[in-house]
Amino acid sequence: MFSLIAAVGKNLELGRKGQLVFHIKEDMKYFRDITMGHKVLMGRKTWESLPGKLKGRENIVVSRHDVERADLAVSDLAKFIAENEKTKEEIFIIGGGQIYVEFLPHAENIYLTEVEAEESRADAFFPEFDKSKYTREVIKEGKENDLTYTFVKYCKK
Ligand SMILES: NC(=O)c1ccc[n+]([C@@H]2O[C@H](COP(=O)([O-])OP(=O)(O)OC[C@H]3O[C@@H](n4cnc5c(N)ncnc54)[C@H](OP(=O)(O)O)[C@@H]3O)[C@@H](O)[C@H]2O)c1
Known part of the structure; x- marks a missing residue:
């Protein structure tokens, strides 16, 4: 089972x-708590943006090229999806934009931190999705510095 976060x-x-x-x-703490102990899958660009491996989690990296240091490198994404989509185990898809697009049709859950802010210079985006096909549960609301945010869990109906 795949969950996007x-x-x-x-x-x-x-x-x-x-x-x-x-x-x-x-x-960051919420992300750590939710993903800890699970497999996390990410695109090569997101992998390169991290300071290092995400500890306590199996780090799976998707790339068409060789990837060093990953616990598992995946080049055949269609095969990986077919082999893991029906498992009970929750595999977290942690980005980025390209990878979310490819996993969205296969995801059971979407954990979104919805931030009440805009960034006009952004160059990576989460894909639009049909919210009517999901239940929406608010986990928690918060504010940090000037940023108001809501932790939301969408589950496929
Ligand atoms: N806000 C958040 O929660 C969040 C989370 C994660 C990331 N991000 C941000 O998102 C940005 C990165 O996203 P991105 O869309 O540019 O890149 P990405 O999705 O992280 O990685 C894209 C790379 O994944 C590999 N890939 C994608 N589809 C593939 C396929 N079907 N088969 C094999 N390999 C495939 C390719 O690697 P190769 O080029 O090596 O073949 C591709 O260049 C960064 O700014 C990051 O900070 C934000």
Whole structure:
């Protein structure tokens, strides 16, 4: 089973120049808590944006080229999806924009941190999705510095 997890702005902004657009400590902690102990899958660009491996999680990296240091490198995405979509195990898809697009049709859950802010210079976006096809559960609302955010869980109906 696949679950997407992302922090997005009002226009689904995800990133800019290979980095995150919003920096919320509480969101980092939430991401860590939810993904800890699980497999996390990411695109090569997101992998390169990290300071290192995400500890306590199996780091799976998708690329058409060789990837060093990953726990598992995946080049045949269609095969990976076919082999893992029906498993009970929750595999977290942690970005970025390209990878979310490819996994969206196969995802059971979407954990979104909805940030009440915009970044006009963003160059990576979360894909638009049909919210009527999901239930929406608010997990928590918060504010950090000037940023108001809501942790939301969407589950496929
Ligand atoms: N806000 C958030 O929650 C969040 C989360 C994650 C990332 N981000 C941000 O998103 C941005 C990165 O996103 P992105 O869309 O540019 O890149 P990405 O999705 O992280 O990685 C794209 C790369 O993944 C590989 N790939 C994609 N589809 C593939 C396929 N079908 N088969 C094999 N390999 C495939 C390719 O690697 P190769 O070129 O090596 O073949 C491609 O260049 C950054 O700014 C990052 O900070 C934000």
